[in-house]
Amino acid sequence: MKPAPTLSAAFLESAGQSLPKALLDLRKQRGTALVDMPLPTRKTENWKYSSKYLKLTDEMASSLPSQGKALTGQEVPGYRIVFLNGVIQPEASKFPQADGIRIASFRDLDDQEAAELADQLDNTLDDKAVQLARLNAARFEDGLLIRLKPDAVLDQPLFVIHEVTADASGSAFPRIFIDAGRHSQATLVEEYRSSGSEPVMVNTVTEFQLADGANITNLRLTMEGENVQHIGATGVRQQRNARFESHTVGFGGPLRRHDLQVRLEGEGGECKLNGVVVTQGKQHYDNHTTIEHVAAHCNSEETYRNIAADQSHAVFNGRIHIHQDAQKSNADMNNKNLLLSNGAEIDTKPELEIYADDVKCAHGATIGQLDEISLFYLVSRGIARREANVLLTMAFINELVEQIPLETVRETAHTRLNQFFDQTFQEV
């Protein structure tokens, strides 16, 4: 029998030393744990539909250059942090300065702050479940720390632009850590983009620690090019009455994988997870979400929609785990899927594990095609077939796009969706 493939040692030879010592130590320790790490294969349950899309070459093991001209000149209605190939570019960024709010590059932390952070990192994600995203902890060269003191309110949204320049093969390992104090509030936008055409990997981890009553909104736009493999993980831990809301809009690539794990650990916690994914050509996109109802009286609401065109492939795996003590949990998960071509494939799997007896837990998953009768109705009014297809496809996700709480993000999503429609529905 062929031995299972393992992570090439090249991926564990980290170069940059520009971090405070406590973080370098953490990175080293995490790297040691990954020696000979088996790579996911078809037999790895949570990678079974995606392992064949994973292509890690030794060339991709090198870090992409941390300096260069960031494409990002765009104005955003809020604060802006630019990561270029995983490293924050202070001159392209606009950091908020306010009492009770500390937002800084990992590289700029003093020893005490770094030591405190090193203790907090990597406590939100289930290592066994995220596998490849663990590589981030062994390789990150910078990161964004966001600390909100109790009652602190970030007055404007914080836009984090993650850009990779794929002029040569390599990888980037951006990282964000948010410690939201009691009753603090913030909106964080993560936008992933790329330039260049060499095969690269973006391996990204974002962690949220929400203290009692904290209220955090996270928007995530995955829009890198056709040469970018994206492996991302988001971990969230919520204490009493904390609220977390996420809106993901993802466009496919050679491999897009996002693990989103939310733990409701205090009573009265609430999370709302929305996701829209579109794929075309031979693209692949895989969303794995987990909601852990650890404490009683928490609500979770999850709505994901996939649209797959051409020969593309989308995966949704939604797990809800209601622990024994999590009585009066209220969980609602819904995943609808639209196939735009006979060659497209969507795999969806709701997974419910319920150990408490007094809970409300609803789930639904559907897969369908555009409705012929609706299409006939629209074209019978003189509407072009292409336009009718776009209207019906947009109708499938409109509700979720409209719920995105920032207009500029909605506009970006619409612009990219229109490109998707242009390529998917040809003029007739």
Next chain:
Amino acid sequence: MLSIKNLHASVEGKEILKGINLEIKAGEVHAIMGPNGSGKSTLSQVLAGNEAFEVTEGEVTLNGENLLDLETEERAREGIFLAFQYPVEIPGVSNLQFLRTAVNAMRTHRGEEEMNAAEFMKLAKEVSKQVDLDPSFLKRGVNEGFSGGEKKRNEIMQALLLQPKLAILDETDSGLDIDALKVVSDGVNALRSEDRAILMVTHYQRLLNHIVPDYVHVLAGGRIIKSGGRELALELEEKGYGWLGIKDEETADSAAN
């Protein structure tokens, strides 16, 4: 305007229309009556271009142009409008967006400028009043959660906005109470003009009290078996389809009750 010659059509291999002949001139209102299953709705769908129905023989021309060669959307742009018996609900597409897209598709086809959102809103509000639909219906999804009567009024509203050359009304009276029937009929009567034709498909003659046809045709077994003036409908009303030797389950049922 519309000329149908020896039209045969089938669905899933089963022949429904077995040689329809019909001439409709501009300005005329024709009613096609017939029992359930006679092919009335099939005729409407075939004229509008539903690909679920296959035309196996015959020809249809609209102002001399071969209609059967045209795609559904091209037929609409040439002036064919079908008011659906069962208007489709499309959540996620607002009625306003749908109507404006349709109107602008027609305008573009005619070489006219598209209407902007504000201009169209003004027009749509006026027309919605004409069919007694609250303008709030414009913001809702297409037919989403509309009652039967509201759906039919939305159909007539579309006809008024699109100003077709030939309006085909498929069982537009079904499911309407007497007040809604009046509103819908007023809308249809507002469509009547010298350069427009109307083809009404109906089971019952009560609609014809409100929209008085110039000609009435009886369709049975996929063929028109009798044509006449308005009085033919009244005669049918009085004597039932059985009078023409047609078996009509619905009529038979209601007689039995």
